[in-house]
Amino acid sequence: MKIVGVAACTVGIAHTYIAQEKLEGAAKKAGHEISMETQGTIGTENELSAEQIAEADIVILATDVKLNNRERFDGKRIIEVATDIAVKSPNKLVKKAEEVLAQKQ
Amino acid sequence: MNADSLFHIYFNCDVETKEQTYAFLSEAGCPRAAAGQQKEIIQQLEEREKAGIPLIAEHVLLPHIESEHVEESSILLLSPAEPLRWGETAEDIRLVIAILLRKHEEEAVKQKIARFTRSLADDAFVDELVTTENEADFHQKIRTFQEEL
Numbered sequence: 001m002k003i004v005g006v007a008a009c010t011v012g013i014a015h016t017y018i019a020q021e022k023l024e025g026a027a028k029k030a031g032h033e034i035s036m037e038t039q040g041t042i043g044t045e046n047e048l049s050a051e052q053i054a055e056a057d058i059v060i061l062a063t064d065v066k067l068n069n070r071e072r073f074d075g076k077r078i079i080e081v082a083t084d085i086a087v088k089s090p091n092k093l094v095k096k097a098e099e100v101l102a103q104k105q
Numbered sequence: 106m107n108a109d110s111l112f113h114i115y116f117n118c119d120v121e122t123k124e125q126t127y128a129f130l131s132e133a134g135c136p137r138a139a140a141g142q143q144k145e146i147i148q149q150l151e152e153r154e155k156a157g158i159p160l161i162a163e164h165v166l167l168p169h170i171e172s173e174h175v176e177e178s179s180i181l182l183l184s185p186a187e188p189l190r191w192g193e194t195a196e197d198i199r200l201v202i203a204i205l206l207r208k209h210e211e212e213a214v215k216q217k218i219a220r221f222t223r224s225l226a227d228d229a230f231v232d233e234l235v236t237t238e239n240e241a242d243f244h245q246k247i248r249t250f251q252e253e254l
Contacts, residue, residue: 010156013206013215014169014222018161021226041171041206042215064156084157087226 001101003027003034003094004048005060006067009083012040019062019086020046026090030098039068048072058097062086077101111217112247113179116240117186126189126201127151130168134179134205142174146205149174158194162231166191167222169204178207178214180221182234182247200235224250 005023009015020036027034035052038045050072053059059073061080079097086093113133120126127150131143138146149170153159161167181203189198202225204218224230237243 010153011169011171011204011206013171013218014159014167014204014225015161017219017223018167018226021223025226040219041210042212042219082157087161 001032001058001098002056003032003058003060003097004036004052004056005034005062006037006039006048007083007086008039008063008065008067010064012042012065015064015083015087016040019083019090022090023060023062023086023093026094030091030094032094032097039065044068058101060086060093060097062093110251111178111180111214111221112251113181114240114244114247115181115183116243118183120183120185121187121189123189123192126183126185127168130181130183130201130203130205134181134203135175135177137176138174145174146170146172150203158191160195161225162228162235164188164197164199164235165231166195166198166201167204167225168201169206171206171208171210173208175205175207178210178218179205180218181205182243184243200231221250 007016007019016038020038024034024036037048053072059076059078061078062083064083077100120129127147131146135143135146149172150168153170159166159168183201190196191198233246
């Protein structure tokens with residue numbers, strides 16, 4: 001499974017980066033490809049390309065704030081959660097992504 | 106830690122409640138701020154918590170704010186002498202990692218803080234911090250991390 005996602009929290013200095021790392025770790029452990037963009041206090045990092053988004057099977061948005069360029073994901077399967085969920089339960093979130101994808105196929 | 110370090114460690118700290126902890130962090134993180142400004146920082150920490158308790162792992166809290174009242178950005182690691190009960194929502198808190206970010210901080214400082222927060226995604230690293238019982242060892246773990254920044 002190919003996952004892309006964005007992490008963005010209120011202050012943009014803590015949960016954003018922990019959520020990114022946790023989700024990347026959980027997805028890789030489960031054998032998936034993942035690319036996570038962060039929109040934090042230091043700006044956007046690891047910005048997703050149109051190609052990465054087009055190729056993704058599912059999008060995980062771990063956010064507590066309004067995202068920049070959310071329309072990039074229009075038409076994609078999206079799971080949207082608070083950053084807190086990605087920080088505390090990254091494995092469950094990846095599992096949920098697997099289930100959503102399985103249901104839609 | 107050096108006086109100019111981003112990191113400040115308070116081991117076996119004598120705090121028992123959330124209120125005492127926030128008061129301590131505000132004073133320790135902003136020692137030159139007026140009492141009114143320190144109170145503002147406490148209010149901002151409490152306000153941030155309305156969005157949810159900043160629990161990032163079992164026994165570990167990560168309260169953080171960006172504030173115009175913070176003169177110098179800092180990461181404060183507070184290990185309470187006894188596990189804390191955190192209001193009505195959590196108990197057995199053994200480590201509080203507070204980030205006080207100065208408004209309009211330089212990007213280089215933000216990058217350093219972001220590298221540290223990314224390291225908190227490593228459960229083994231966080232567990233080491235929580236379970237370290239010796240103050241010198243705790244300082245060494247942070248010093249080692251800091252050298253890698």
